[in-house]
Amino acid sequence: MTFRKSPMGPLDYHRRPLPLLVFISTLIFIYLPVITLIAFSFNDSRRNIIWHGFTLKYYEKAFANAELMLAFGNSLSIALVSTLFSGLLGAMAAYLLWRFRFRGRAIFEGAMAMPIVIPEICMGVAMMAFIARAGWPQDLPWPLNLGAITAAHIAFCFPFTAIVIRARLESFNRQLADAARDLGAAEFQIFRDIVLPHMKPGIIAGGLLAFTLSLDDFVITFFTSGPDSITFPVKIYSMVRFSVTPEVNAASAMLITLTVLVTAIALRIQNRHRMRGG
Amino acid sequence: MPSSGAGPIIRIEAVSKFFGGKPAVDNVTLDIRQGEFFALVGPSGCGKTTLLRMLAGFETPDKGRIMIDGRDMTGIGPNYRPVNMLFQSYAVFPHMNVEDNVAYGLKIARKKRGEIISQTQEALKLVKLAGFEKKKPDELSGGERQRVALARALIMRPAVLLLDEPLSALDAKLREAMQLEMVHLQKTVGITFLLVTHDQSEALSVANRIAVMQDGAVRQVASPQELYDAPNCRFVADFIGKINLFEGVAAAAPQQNRVRISAAGIGQVELDGEVLGPVILAVRPEKIQISHEAGVQRGWIWVHGKVTDIVYFGGHSNVFVDIGAGRPLQAGIPNDRRAGMANAAPGDFVWCCWRNADTLLLPG
Numbered sequence: 001m002t003f004r005k006s007p008m009g010p011l012d013y014h015r016r017p018l019p020l021l022v023f024i025s026t027l028i029f030i031y032l033p034v035i036t037l038i039a040f041s042f043n044d045s046r047r048n049i050i051w052h053g054f055t056l057k058y059y060e061k062a063f064a065n066a067e068l069m070l071a072f073g074n075s076l077s078i079a080l081v082s083t084l085f086s087g088l089l090g091a092m093a094a095y096l097l098w099r100f101r102f103r104g105r106a107i108f109e110g111a112m113a114m115p116i117v118i119p120e121i122c123m124g125v126a127m128m129a130f131i132a133r134a135g136w137p138q139d140l141p142w143p144l145n146l147g148a149i150t151a152a153h154i155a156f157c158f159p160f161t162a163i164v165i166r167a168r169l170e171s172f173n174r175q176l177a178d179a180a181r182d183l184g185a186a187e188f189q190i191f192r193d194i195v196l197p198h199m200k201p202g203i204i205a206g207g208l209l210a211f212t213l214s215l216d217d218f219v220i221t222f223f224t225s226g227p228d229s230i231t232f233p234v235k236i237y238s239m240v241r242f243s244v245t246p247e248v249n250a251a252s253a254m255l256i257t258l259t260v261l262v263t264a265i266a267l268r269i270q271n272r273h274r275m276r277g278g
Numbered sequence: 279m280p281s282s283g284a285g286p287i288i289r290i291e292a293v294s295k296f297f298g299g300k301p302a303v304d305n306v307t308l309d310i311r312q313g314e315f316f317a318l319v320g321p322s323g324c325g326k327t328t329l330l331r332m333l334a335g336f337e338t339p340d341k342g343r344i345m346i347d348g349r350d351m352t353g354i355g356p357n358y359r360p361v362n363m364l365f366q367s368y369a370v371f372p373h374m375n376v377e378d379n380v381a382y383g384l385k386i387a388r389k390k391r392g393e394i395i396s397q398t399q400e401a402l403k404l405v406k407l408a409g410f411e412k413k414k415p416d417e418l419s420g421g422e423r424q425r426v427a428l429a430r431a432l433i434m435r436p437a438v439l440l441l442d443e444p445l446s447a448l449d450a451k452l453r454e455a456m457q458l459e460m461v462h463l464q465k466t467v468g469i470t471f472l473l474v475t476h477d478q479s480e481a482l483s484v485a486n487r488i489a490v491m492q493d494g495a496v497r498q499v500a501s502p503q504e505l506y507d508a509p510n511c512r513f514v515a516d517f518i519g520k521i522n523l524f525e526g527v528a529a530a531a532p533q534q535n536r537v538r539i540s541a542a543g544i545g546q547v548e549l550d551g552e553v554l555g556p557v558i559l560a561v562r563p564e565k566i567q568i569s570h571e572a573g574v575q576r577g578w579i580w581v582h583g584k585v586t587d588i589v590y591f592g593g594h595s596n597v598f599v600d601i602g603a604g605r606p607l608q609a610g611i612p613n614d615r616r617a618g619m620a621n622a623a624p625g626d627f628v629w630c631c632w633r634n635a636d637t638l639l640l641p642g
Contacts, residue, residue: 175366175369176369178336178363179363179427180371180382181336181355181356181357182334182357182362182363182431183357183362183386183431184357184383185382186357189386193382
């Protein structure tokens with residue numbers, strides 16, 4: 001969007017009063033709460049309603065909160081491992097669906113997308129029931145105690161990565177694979193040298209998507225976490241239940257910053273490759 | 279380099295390929311000789327690309343077999359065949375630079391580093407891309423990408439280079455330049471080229487020999503001159519170049535090896551030939567002359583009609599004359615001659631004539 005004077009293009013809605021009003025109110029509606037949250041994380045007051053002055057002490061307090069930091073570490077570890085595995089599984093599933101024709105392919109594809117469609121609360125309950133029924137070992141030392149949550153996160157993240165990578169593969173020119181084969185490449189060499197480089201931006205974007213999904217997931221995590229395996233969003237929730245202090249704001253602001261950062265990187269990588277024309 | 283001297287480099291023996299029960303390639307037998315520039319032409323859907331893909335190994339024949347360089351190719355995958363292909367979309371690997379693209383086949387073949395470097399340099403020089411080594415495909419023009427694809431295929435020193443409509447994506451000027459360059463390149467490297475194209479004029483200008491395909495079958499295999507001057511059927515006559523076709527009936531003439539043909543718009547003519555029954559008279563537009571006065575000359579066919587349209591083409595004009603044959607007669611008149619021809623205009627009645635010897639007699 002550029003703010004040039006005439007000529008007026010079809011996307012210059014910001015120059016007409018009514019669309020401009022809608023545009024601005026939408027922005028306010030979406031971003032004002034977030035901005036307020038971040039602003040009040042710097043508020044020098046125990047309560048969150050009246051502005052008393054600027055301070056960083058709630059950030060210090062948040063960083064000094066061992067339980068919060070442990071939850072943060074847990075979240076990061078879970079997100080990293082889930083990203084790795086969902087990237088791998090997603091890439092494999094996407095390649096399988098793209099490369100081969102086999103019986104039950106449509107069913108497989110549908111079943112794979114199920115975790116996206118099923119309400120998260122149901123997924124959470126199902127995961128909890130499954131983990132209890134499977135007799136998942138409790139009281140394991142860190143980081144093994146995060147196993148159950150990580151498994152649940154991989155299960156709901158990898159369909160997203162698979163879809164992103166699959167979409168990327170759709171733009172692959174199959175004549176490239178033919179050309180490589182014509183030059184003597186075997187199936188694996190074609191995959192390694194030609195198809196995988198094309199999938200790469202999809203894998204990175206899908207992985208970062210999985211990272212943000214895992215990092216800020218609450219519902220499924222809430223049902224699968226034990227007393228000693230609290231994640232960042234769950235910890236914030238329990239803090240809010242006592243009182244909404246600027247410390248909660250500070251913690252939330254940190255989470256927002258992290259997710260926005262990761263999403264921005266994901267979009268950048270995707271756009272760069274799209275502009276190149278892949 | 280191809281080893282065996284004698285015998286065709288490619289032998290296609292009674293090959294058929296069916297798609298959904300319908301033959302895409304229908305019992306084709308064809309020999310392609312060592313070192314020639316051969317073209318497969320035909321309208322889209324005639325099976326020429328399927329035939330090419332069977333030679334490359336991307337499709338397998340349902341019937342018959344293919345021999346390349348004396349070896350039966352049945353059951354041999356594309357990566358083990360002594361042929362390489364130039365793809366319609368060029369298929370230059372987008373994430374590799376020019377050098378890596380060209381060297382790819384040699385790397386797969388695990389050639390020594392020094393050998394790869396020197397051969398890559400040589401191949402790039404051959405296609406006039408020296409100095410482009412580190413460029414990425416998205417920095418190249420369409421013509422340059424085409425050269426990368428050429429170098430990448432030629433570096434493998436295939437027995438035959440298969441070209442799948444390689445010039446169709448280029449604009450007209452560049453296409454003509456590339457056609458000429460390809461002819462020179464083929465002579466330089468001495469590798470057999472097999473070109474597939476729907477553009478008959480491209481085939482005429484680059485190939486030594488041409489096979490015309492229709493509905494999965496080969497209709498005629500001949501040199502460009504022979505194909506143009508002596509097509510063996512209506513389809514080939516109509517497909518290659520411009521031509522006037524008149525339906526008629528042939529009856530026996532008093533002389534031996536002569537037939538008397540009556541055709542609408544032309545009347546009765548006697549020609550050399552043996553075909554009786556329904557026939558087609560065909561004459562190329564450039565063989566026809568136009569004048570305002572009637573003349574009678576032995577060995578010429580004269581027809582009379584009204585000029586309906588004159589289409590200007592720069593060097594020549596196409597004059598359409600309604601001679602009552604259902605379709606107007608098309609005469610290609612060079613414009614320097616037309617200027618001196620008392621300026622025929624649409625609506626004028628004119629005489630058209632051409633030599634008996636320039637008339638083609640085709641089975642109807």
